[in-house]
Every structure is written in C-alpha cells, then in structure tokens.
Amino acid sequence: MSALREWMNRLRFLGNRQSFDREIQEEIESHIEARTADLEDSGFSRKDALQRARREFGSADAAKEDSRGAWQFQWLEEFATDLRIGFRMLARSPGFSILAILCLALGIGANAAVFSWAEGLLFRPYPAVAHQERLMALTGTARGEADPALLSWPDYQDLEKSCKLFDGFFVSKITGTTLNIGDRAERTVGSIVSANYFDVIGVRPILGRGLAANENEGRNAHPVMVISYQFWQQHFKGDSEIVGKTQRLNGVVHTIIGVAPEGFYGTFVGWKMQFFVPVSMEELFEPGGYKLQDRGARWIESFAWRKSGVSEKQAQDEISAVASRLEAQYPLTNRGRGVKLWPLWQTPFNGAGTLLPTLEIMLAVVVCVLLIACANVGNLLLVHSSARRHEMMVRAAIGAGQRRLLKQLLTEGLALSVLGAAGGLAVAYWFRHALVLLFPARSGVSLYLPGEMDWRVLALTAGVCAAATILVGLVPAIQTSRIDLAAALKSEIGGVVSGRRRSWLRSSLVVIQVSVSFLLLVGGSLLMQSLQKIRTTSPGFSTHQVLTTGIDLASAGYDENRAKNFQDALLERVLVLPGVETAAFARVTPLGVIPFSQSPIAVDGYQVPPDEQPTVEYNEVGPAYFATMGIPIITGREFSRADDESAAPVALVNETMAAKFWGDKNAVGERLQVKGEWRRVVGVVKDSKYEDMREAHKPFFYVPRRQVFSVRGSLIIRTPLSPRAIALALTREIRALDSNLALNELITLQEQVDRSTSPQGAAVTLLGVLGSLAVLLAGIGLYGVVSYTVSQSTRELGLRMALGARAPDLLRFVLSKGLLLTAGGLVLGIASALGVTRLLGSYLYDVSPRDPLAFGSAIVAMVLLSFAATFVPAWRAVHTDPTRALREG
C-alpha cells in the first residue's frame, strides 16, 4: 500500500520536475537566510554571517542533487544513461558494431526460427483449437510391440463414454482422394472426423454448418463434407452459394454442408487438410471394408482433452483402467492391447513424430551456432575493449565502483544483443515458413509446416538474448574486474599491453569455438554418411528404370468389376508401349505414403506365444509384380494371371517370415491363415524395405490382387524411358479407355525412396548450412586472435629477428600459436563429440556415432582451417621490418 503510494509520488514528481528544482532552490536559500539572520543576531557582520551560513550548509548542489535523487527511479535513470552511452559507443565504431550485431542476429535468429517451428509444429500446432495445452493424442498399444497401434471405433466409443477425466474426444484420421484438376489427376488429403469435430474443437464454419451428431451413425449413410477455405477458393472460386452443392469423392456424390474458416487446415501436423467427412463414410475412404462394428479393426487416430487440473498420469491411469476392462471383456480382439496418451509434440501418427527428432537436432545445432557467435562477439569486444582500457581505468580512478563499471559493460552487451535480437527476430520471421523448403514438393498435397511467433517464442528469444548479453558482456567485464589500478596505470605509461589474463581469455574463447564447430562438423559428417548409406542401401527392389503412379479408380466411381476390366485393359496397352519392359498393378508401392494392409495370421504348427497375436503386413499385387519391381524369387513361383478369384487362395512370403514361422522347413506348400481364410504359400521372395529405409528385416507377405481386390491401386512400369516420355503415352492410353480419367503424378521409385528419406535430407541440409556458418565464424575468430597476438608481439618478433631468428623459425613460432589453440579446441571437441553424437541415435543408419571417418575428416578440416586462418598473420609477422618493429613496438 505505502509502496504503491511511494510510486505514485515518484510518478507525480516526473511531471513536476521543474517546479521541484525551483522549490528546492528557494528552500535552501530560505534556510541559509534564516541561519544568516541567527548569526547576525549573535553579533556577526552580515557578510561574515552569510559566508559562515553558506559554509555550514555545505554543497547546495549536492543537497539538491540528493534531494532530487530521493524522488527518482534511480536504477532506471542510470540504466537509461548506460544504454545511451552503450549505443553511443556502438555508433562510434560502426564496423565493429555491424559485425557483432550480424553475428548475434544470425545466432539469435537461428534460435528464434527453431523455437517458432517447435511452437508451430509441436507445441501449439492447431492455433484454431481451444486449450491445446491439455490436448493429447490417443493410440493403441500391443504387448510385445514397440510401435504404437491405432484404435478401433468401438474401443474409441467406449473410451469416450467411460472416461470421466476428459473434456472431450474427437477423431481426426487422415485420408485422401484423387480429384481431376484440369487434365491432371491430383491427390487431395482430408480427414475422416467424428461428428462432434467442429463443435468440440471450437471452429465455426464460415458458411453452412459443421457435422451433426447423428452423422457418425449408419454405414455410408451421410455423404456430406465440410471443405477447407483453400479448397473452396481453388475449386469453387469462392462460390457464396456453395452450401448444398455436390462434389464427387471416391465416386460417391457428397453434399458440401460447410466451409471451414480461412487458415484452418485441420488437425494434422504436416499437411493441409482440404475436406472433412464423417466417420460413417469410413468404408469409402479406408481400405479393409466396413469397420465401424469391428473391434479388431484398428484405424482411428484421435485426440482428447484432459480436464483442467487433471495430470497426464491421472488421465493415463483412467484410460488404462478402461482399456484393461475392455481387454477382459473382449479377449478375442483386445488381448494384449492397451491405450496410450501422448503429448501433442509426440503424436505418433502425424508429422510431429517425424519432425521431433529433426527439430531436436536443429535446436542443438542452433544453440551451438549461438555459442560460437557469442564467443566471436566476445572476442570482438575484447579487442575493442583494449582500446577502451584507458577509459575504464580513468572511470575507475575517478571513483566509479566495480559494480557500476560492470553494469556499464553489461548494458553495452545488452545494447548489442538487443539489436542482435531485433535482427534475429526479423530473420526468424522471414524464415518461419522456410521449413517447407527443405522437403521435396509432392504434387497436389500442400505441406504445411508453419512457424508460430507467439509470446512464448518472443519470451524464449528474450531469454536467449539475455543469455547472450551476459556471455558477451561478461567477457570484458571479467577483464575489467581484474584491473589493478596502480599496475594498469603504470603499464599504460610504459606502453606495454599487459595481456596474460586477456590472452588467456581470448584463447579459451577460440578453443570453445573450435571445439563447438568441430562438434557440428562431426555431427554433419555422421548424418551425411548416414544419408549416403540410406540412399545407397538397396531397398531390395530396383529404383531406377521403374516408374510408379497411383490410378485412383475409386475416386472416379468405379466399382470392382469395372475397375478390374479397366486395369486389365490398361495393362495390355501399357505392355505394348515402346520401351516398356514389364508392368504390374499393386495396391501399394513400398516407401510411399499409403499404408499397407495388415492382418492377424495363423500358421499350421506355429505355437503363438501367450498374450501375443501375430499381425503381419501384406500387399496385394498383380502378376509380374516381382519381375517389374526386381524383387528376386528365392523358391517357388510368382503370381500369375491364373491366380484369380476362382483359383485356390495363395500367398508369397518373404524370407524373414518364412524363417520365423516355418523355421528350417520349406515354407512353399504350407498353409497361412489371413483374415480367417487359409492360403497356400507358393513361393518365398527376398526381403525388401517396406515403409522406411532404416527399418530392420521384418515378416511380410503378398496375396494376389485379384483375390483380395481393391479398386484403388498403383501402376508400376519397368522402362528405360523417362517419366515424362511415359507420362504422355500413358495419358493417351488412359484417355482412350475413359476420357474422364486423368493421370496422377508419375515418378521413379528412386524419387519415392528419396521422398521417404526427406526428413534425413532436411536434417543434413540444415546441419550443412549451419555447420559451415559455424566453421566460418570459428575461422574468423581464430584469424582474429592470431593476428591480434601477432600485432601485439611485433616488438618481440622484431627483437627475435634482430637477434638472428630466421624467417622459418618465426613462421613456425606464430603458426604454432594458432595450431596450439586448434589442438586445444580439438581435444575438447573430440571429448564432447564422443559423448554427444550418440544422441543422433535414430538419425544414424548403419553408421557408428563414433565413426572414425567422420571424426578424422572433421579433424583434418579443422586443422586446415586453422592453418589457413593462422598463415596470413604469420606471413605478415615474418615480413616485418625488424628496425621498424622495434621502434614502433
């Protein structure tokens, strides 16, 4: 209360400053006058009395100043003065300032950009959704399997019904369809959502309505869709009468019931969702038939809000309790199954899971870059402060306290880092959407990787800025705090720069720079090797001269029979195209974005471990698939045209599956149960990569496409011709069969593989860019230190020369200084790299985190760099004229 009044009084003072000065002046005069009158009364002459009164009073100016001081926010005004001086110092040496600010802007900007990405992609990915901080992702778990599974619709509904600690649940499952856009067909992504979706996330459609509660129910009963703003603009030119109009999705006419607001892209990290359809339409968009009644069909990707005040653990406990009740109730489908909650930033079923490790690496890298930038600026300041040594000493000599000087230096550091941070935020703002650039474009699908510059990012950046201030300001401060006034003044007179302490400081800064950039080099080189390994590892199928494209007949409204006929006809036409060697259809191509089917299996004579339910992924492939893909058949035969609907059910298994389920026995001829149907194994094929280039060998099998047909599929063509050449011919053939169909994106399998490794590629690119930046900065730092040392020891060098040292001796002498620093940095760098690189863990494929090649090449690079940075000043030193050096030094 009284503190508040004190503030108010002080604020009032700020407005009345002039009248205060007048009043205090008058008051002091009145005081002196009164004293004079008293003295006159006791017998002094007027003149003596006045003089004595004045003397007794002391310094009127000091009294005024101190009285004024009582009213001021002293620290604030001092701070303002310091800041003003700080900026003036910066303006006085613009070259130094610009260099320092640029260094800091890069360092701080890189941090702010990564913060904004983390914020926009991981922590608050859905700005339109209320209470994101309590939102969590839900997946299933299966005992004995590390990877999260999904949930079935009945399980999801039971969770929603039974859990009391949650505010709401919703489903948001990514799906896709193919739309004809002009003469091209384009994949468009959307979400299958629960009917409560728009209500519960708090997004109001700008036109029409969201989904209605009953639209969850009934098999294919509600062909309605809400479209994104972007979709509305691009496909319907912002038609204001859009509600009630229709759009064909996967061959079924959907009524457009609403348009989502601009900037709302659904709830999927990575891509912009263009349409939203209710769960009841699932069968149309999801492979594997009608699943709303099937507790064993797991396909639901969902989210839930914890109630406020409920901890993650309490929430998980309740979810787990319900899950184990379901497990007891439905052992057939739920044996060994649990449910797990994930914080949004760990969401396993969208881009968050892929981006998390990338962003972690980025964060580590940008912190390193900032460290190097700060060390560089610290070094710059140190050189700069040598010039200001005199100023500091004079200040100290006239009575500035240690604290006051320290404050001045820190404020100057602050002036620098505030400017650096401003520049950095500008950099980060420009780059906030730049993440997308690191990922290859894909036709039709809009990547959405926004950075979010909210107050949290600004606060973190301010924190970084504060850290930078302290790091940068402290360097000269440490030095100043050691000023021994007498010695310093003496040495100043003697003209000798006393420098052991300072050179120690400068050297350690360079050592840090060298070690941190070494760390980045090693990391970059490891990732590069890993990427190289990933890209040169054979995926187990041919990637060159094999092209693939999706043929989405489902979107065009084909039923099964029409689709079969069309595919047969198209295949016939493709096979006779000039340049085409073989071609085949498959439901899915490996390493693409469409997931494989999976099924619980049973095998004659295979003892299932308790609590486990072997589930294996498979692909539905047509005749000549293996020949087209270049996957070798080890024993048995590949599917032929004879393996159709009327023939006996058959399957091909891969080596790993054969070994796991049949051991030493020959799998060919054995039986395999898939989705309740027994199939005869007719062949064993080589393992290949299926979903991820880094995956380990895993069981996988194939069934004939004709026997497990799906309307949607991919065409695979083996040809030496380019995609462009084939695309023209293919478009012609497709048009000839159905003039309404258009060709989807046609790419080589190599392109598909490269896209699947794009997160690794992005990490390598980024580390490459930032790593070279860091190395450059370190080089500048090293150069600066060595040339400074040389310039400071001109006298010594001159003396050595005069005493008969030869040029090579001197060269060696100076070079050894630089190389010594590098050696120190390398020792530190190697030590920390040995400990740190294993954090790259999941990013390293087939490369040891302590790979000698990576370490070796980084050492060589740093030594070369230091040699280059040292050689110029060394050369200059050797060519000094000794007499001049002695005279000047």
Place this chain on the structure above:
Amino acid sequence: MARSQTTQLLPGTLFLLILKSLARGPLHGYAIAKRIKNASDGIDIEDGSLYPALNRLLVKGLVHAEWGTSENNRRARFYRLTPEGRKYLGAETREFNRSIRQIQLAMRTV
C-alpha cells in the same frame, strides 16, 4: 555516485529525529535543524543532508510540505507529520528504544 547519508548519527536516526521534531507541530527546514541541534546538546547534522532526508520522507508520505511564512516573515516551506508519519514515528521510537536498551545491556555484560 554514492549518496550515503554521512551523519555522525546512528544509521536511520536522522529520519527519527526529524519526525520527532515535527511531533509538536509543523516546522521549516532550518527550524528542524536548529531544534535537533539544541535538544541533542549538539548532535552535528550537516545542513546539506537535511533536505535529501526530508525529501525521502516526503516520497514515503510520512510528512507533508506546505509553503508558509516564517516567524520573521520570510517565505519558508513548513513540514508537518501525516497520520502515517505519526504512526511510523511511534512504532520506530519503540523499536529504537528497544535496540538501544539491548545494546546498552550488551555493552555492560559482554
């Protein structure tokens, strides 16, 4: 830089003495100094340090200042205790007396 109150008083007692001198009624600055000097048998407060102290009391709202006319018809600034000032004086006087007694006790017995 440093604006310490260099008086030969115990730290903090200048405030107390000023407030005490105002307890019987408003006074201008010179009268305060004079009263303290006379009453204390010559405690030497530097005239210059009186005004910063008075201003600190003003900031804290313990005294209030008003221009008026002095006994010999000069314009002077009169300070008077505010109710908060009076309360503060009471509390601080008790506190001051207590610590003085303790110090004296310690001086006798240590």
